Amino acid sequence: MTGSRTRTIFLDVDGTYADHGTVPEVHADAVRAARAAGHRVLLCTGRPVSMLPDPLLAAGFDGIVASAGAYVSLGGQVVADVRFPDDLATRVRHVLDEHDVAYLLEAPEAVYGPVGVDDRLAARGSAAPREILDILRMPGDLAAVRFAKISYFGARVPIATLRGLFGPEIGVLPSSYALDAGDTAGEIHLAHVHKAVGIEAVVDHLGLDRADVVAVGDGHNDLEMLAYAGTAVAVEAAPAPLLAEADLVVPGPAGGGVARAFERLGLLGTASIAGETA
Structure with a gap:
């Protein structure tokens, strides 16, 4: 139990707060109740805000x-917005x-891709997320695009390579x-940037005690x-390293x-969620 302490809660989205983009009503109710009880609740996701x-x-x-x-906003104020330096961006695009x-x-304002990536997404049928296709831009020349992260799929070389x-x-x-499943898809990021960096930016900006941070996640990018x-709260199907970090598994x-x-x-x-009483 937290007692009277105010907690700041960070929720991963995919596989934690939502299932394939759909939020269970019991989760939305829990967020509303926690905020009404005086706690802060933030999303902490690999997705760009776009x-x-x-x-x-x-x-x-x-x-x-x-x-x-890489990106942090609080009450509409942008606290952090880290993008790939131009030289690293060029190197990564060349390899891909x-x-x-x-x-x-992936950028805060949109998602960009090379010409034809929409067709490669569409070829995946129902596995092509609509929210990507709706915001996808393909300007032809990607050299001027400043981005925070890359998602890739359809790779013929393994992640280690x-x-x-x-x-x-x-x-x-x-x-x-x-x-994609397995070794054909992944996420590319600056090595020194991960979710804990974004959380620390919130902690520093608000003058919080790290001990009052609650984090809930299920994926590889939730480890830090x-x-x-x-x-630390892990989803029960999470990778073993996350389960090892968890104080609670749900x-x-x-x-x-x-x-x-x-x-x-x-x-x-004092809220009741789906028949459960705090």
Whole structure:
């Protein structure tokens, strides 16, 4: 139980707060109840803010950590906006083009890709997320695009090979988004930027105590944020390293895991969520 302490809660989106973009009502109710009880709740996602449609935000949030820690906004104020330096951006695009990897350059204002990437997405049928196609831009020349992160799919080379080609300044993780399974898809980021960096920006900006941070996640890109948080919550299907960091393990969205975590941690005040009373 949290007692009277005010907590600041960071929720991963895909596989944690939402299931393929759909938020269970019990999760939205839990967010509303926690905020009504005086706690802060922020999304902490690998998605860029351009890929956060209104239904994902409908419950109301105190801020957003997006692009896996590269972008932070609080109450509409942008606190951090880190993008790839031009030299690294050029190097990464060259490697991906050379190996015919489909990719999306993720920025706060839109998602950009090479000409034809829409067809490669569409060829995936129902696996092509609509929220990507709706905001995708293909300007032809991507040299001027400044982006925070890259999602890629359809790779014929494994993640380990790409890591070696990019060099130590670039990190590569398995995809946390439903673009592909296994070693054919991933997320490319600046090696020194991850979700805990974005959370720390919030902590510093608001003058918070790290011990009062609660983080909830399920994917590879959630490891640093769970390690950073005062209270770490993992979804039960998460990779083993996340489960090892967790103070609490809960079901995924289908099992109302976020609501269960909030109830177990005493974050709901006097509210009742789906028959559970805090």
